[in-house]
Amino acid sequence: MSRVRVLVRPKAGILDPQGQAVERALPALGFAGVANVHVGRLIELDVDDPAQLPEMCRKLLVNPLIEDYEIVTA
Amino acid sequence: MRFGVVRFPGSCDEVDAQLACERVADATLLWHGDRDLQGVDAVVIPGGFSYGDYLRVGAIARFSPVxxxxxxxxxxxxxxxGICNGFQVLCEAGLLPGALLTNESLRFVCRQVDVVVEHDDTPFTNATEAGERLSIPVKHTTGRWYAPPELLDEVEANEQVVLRYAPGHNPNGSLADVAGxxxxxxxxxGLMPHPEHAVDPLTGSVDGLKLFASIRxxxxPRVAA
Structure with missing residues (x-):
């Protein structure tokens, strides 16, 4: 089996209030120079056939209307 | 005429929805694990947190047998x-356009809002008048309807926006003030507000009843024919 990570993030251009909230919180803690923060989701899974991953993403793991994804194999 | 109201694990408004349906017709609950719709004439997907809303709201429920x-x-x-979570499920199932995102405020909102009827010639609004304001409560965290620009254009061109939040009443930042x-x-x-919670004067408004009466x-007439 292969260990795989699917990184899911809000599509560019969609208002991401979570990212904005984090972006505002960091300077409040004294961390300067932070921009373009986006909050997404990490899905880790072991799969027999990594070739099925794009279909898994399209059908369930990701909503392509609002999210982009990236498949990272270890 | 009989409504069927779906009950998922995690549904919480199915009984209110059933009671609302029963004010205008007959209603029965449908279990998420059953494929048999028992011959009902209309289906209501109620509010709640189907399958825990894991992964994304409505994402798992759409694959249930029912x-x-x-x-x-x-x-x-x-x-x-589809009401609230039911709206989310129908969007995930591809039966309705768009998707529901976390409220712009990141907060759970629970309050009475006014929505404006855009079209009164639908199976869901024929007992209302275009331009009429309905007072119906919302209660959700993930109600910001969104569609990419080209899809929004299509939805507007096809006159698919049935309800919009009245000016100043949009509780979630939805695109084009879309409520349903x-x-x-x-x-x-599908709509985010809860018409099943606006069917008795005791709770402040009976406007929600008009949507159930519209469906009936x-x-x-088709059932009787």
Whole structure:
């Protein structure tokens, strides 16, 4: 089996209030120079056939209307 | 005329929805694990947190056995009415356009809002008048309807936006103040506000009843025929 990570993030251009909230919180803690923060989701899974991953993403793991994804194999 | 109200694990408004339906017609609960819709004339997908809303709101529920039958029912032209989580499920199932995102405020909102009827010639609003304001409560964290620009243009051009929040009443930052949309065929409709919580003067408004009465008035003549 292969260990795989699917990184899911809000599509560019969609208002991401979570990212904005984090972006505002960091300077409040004294961390300067932070921009373009986006909050997404990490899905880790072991799969027999990594070739099925794009279909898994399209059908369930990701909503392509609002999210982009990236498949990272270890 | 009989409504069927789907009960998922994690549903919480199915009994209120059933009671609202029973004010205008008959109603029965449908279990998420059953494929049999028991011959109901209209399906209501109620509010709540189906399957814990894990992954994304509505994402798991759309694959439940009952939804296979609901999707087939909708494809045959049967009226399907999604409220709050039900709206989210119908969007995930591809029966309605768009998706629901976390409220712009990141906060759970629970309050009475006014929505404006855009179209009164639908199976869900025929007992209302275009331009009429309905007072109905919302209670959600993930109610910001969104569609990419080209899809929004299509939805607007097809007159699929049935309800919009009145000016100043948008509780979630939804695009174009959308509160409820229908599919292109017009037989599937979803909205974030909860009409089933606005059916008795005791709770401040009976405006929600008009949506249930609309469905009955749409379906009943066909059942009798």
């Amino acid at each position: 939804m296979e039958s609901v999707i087939a029912f909708a494809r045959e032209g049967g009226p399907v009415f 949309v229908r599919n292109a065929e017009g037989n599937v409709f 008035d749409h379906v009943a």
